[in-house]
Amino acid sequence: MSLAGDFERALDPATIFTAAGMVPDPWQAAVLRSTHPRQLLLCSRQSGKSTTVAALAVHSALFDPGLVLLFAPAQRQSTELFKKVTALYRSLPDVPEPVALTETRMELPNGSRIIALPGTEATTRGFSAPRLIVVDEASRTEDALYAALRPMLATTSTQADQGRMVCLTTPWGRRGWYFEQWEHGGDVWERTKITAHDCPRITPEWLAEERKLVGDFIFRQEYLCEFVDTEEQLFPTALIEQAVRPAGGPLWI
Ligand SMILES: Nc1ncnc2c1ncn2[C@@H]1O[C@H](COP(=O)(O)OP(=O)(O)OP(=O)(O)O)[C@@H](O)[C@H]1O
Ligand SMILES: [Mg+2]
Numbered sequence: 189m190s191l192a193g194d195f196e197r198a199l200d201p202a203t204i205f206t207a208a209g210m211v212p213d214p215w216q217a218a219v220l221r222s223t224h225p226r227q228l229l230l231c232s233r234q235s236g237k238s239t240t241v242a243a244l245a246v247h248s249a250l251f252d253p254g255l256v257l258l259f260a261p262a263q264r265q266s267t268e269l270f271k272k273v274t275a276l277y278r279s280l281p282d283v284p285e286p287v288a289l290t291e292t293r294m295e296l297p298n299g300s301r302i303i304a305l306p307g308t309e310a311t312t313r314g315f316s317a318p319r320l321i322v323v324d325e326a327s328r329t330e331d332a333l334y335a336a337l338r339p340m341l342a343t344t345s346t347q348a349d350q351g352r353m354v355c356l357t358t359p360w361g362r363r364g365w366y367f368e369q370w371e372h373g374g375d376v377w378e379r380t381k382i383t384a385h386d387c388p389r390i391t392p393e394w395l396a397e398e399r400k401l402v403g404d405f406i407f408r409q410e411y412l413c414e415f416v417d418t419e420e421q422l423f424p425t426a427l428i429e430q431a432v433r434p435a436g437g438p439l440w441i
Contacts, residue, residue, distance in 0.1 A: 201247035208279040224378035229356035232384040242272035249300035254319035263306040270304035309336040327360035334365040361418035384411035
C-alpha cells in the first residue's frame with residue numbers, strides 16, 4: 189500500500205468511495221466518519237445504505253484489524269453485501285491481495301476477516317470480539333439475532349476497545365428489535381434517517397411513478413422510512429392502544 193494513500197484512507201473512510209469513482213452523499217460521508225460505536229441507519233430503498241456499510245467494512249478490515257461480521261435475514265442477502273465489499277476493495281489501487289477469498293469470506297494479510305452470514309442466532313456461535321458487526325435489512329432479522337449479537341460486543345474491557353455495530357434497514361412494521369431500538373433505544377445509538385427525497389439519485393418523477401405502482405402502504409415504509417403497521421394486522425397499533433388504554437392510564441388496575 190502506498191504510504192500517502194494509506195494515510196489518507198486511514199484518516200478518512202469516505203475516500204474509499206472516491207477510489208471507487210463515487211462521491212459520497214453528505215450523510216454517507218457522515219456515517220463513514222462517525223466514530224460512534226452503535227449506529228442505526230433508517231434509509232430509503234436504493235439510497236446507498238449497503239454501499240456505505242460495505243465501505244465501512246473495508247475500512248475496518250484495513251485499519252482496525254480483526255473480525256468483521258456481515259449479517260442479513262438470509263445468506264443470499266449478506267452474500268450480496270459481501271459482493272459490494274469485495275468490489276470496493278478491488279477498486280482500491282494499492283491494497284494487499286487477500287490471503288483467502290471465497291463468496292462469503294475474505295481474509296487479509298493483517299489478519300482481518302470479513303465474513304457474510306445469515307441472520308440466525310445459531311450462526312453467531314463460535315465468533316468472538318468482532319471489531320465491526322453489520323446487520324443489513326435489520327428490521328427483518330429475528331429478535332434472537334440481536335439478543336445473540338449484543339453480548340459479543342461486550343467482551344472487551346474498555347470503551348475504546350469495543351467493537352462497533354451498524355444496523356441498516358427500511359422499516360418493516362411497528363415491531364421487532366430494530367423498531368424498539370429506533371423508537372425507544374435511547375442515546376446509546378446514533379441514528380441516521382434518509383428518505384428517498386434526501387437521495388440525489390432518486391428523482392421526484394421516478395418516485396411519483398413508484399408510489400402509484402407499489403401503493404401508499406409500501407411507499408411510506410420503503411421510501412419515506414415510516415414505521416407503518418404491518419399489512420397482516422387487522423387494526424392499526426394506535427387504535428389498539430387507544431382501545432385498551434382510553435385515558436392513557438394503565439391497562440390493569
Ligand atoms: N454516493 C454514491 N454515488 C453514486 N452511486 C451510489 C452512491 N451510493 C450508492 N450508489 C449506487 O446506488 C445503488 C444503490 O446502492 P445500495 O445498493 O448501496 O443501496 P441500498 O439502499 O442498500 O438499496 P436496497 O434498498 O436495494 O438495499 C448502487 O448501484 C450503488 O452503487
Ligand atoms: Mg441494500
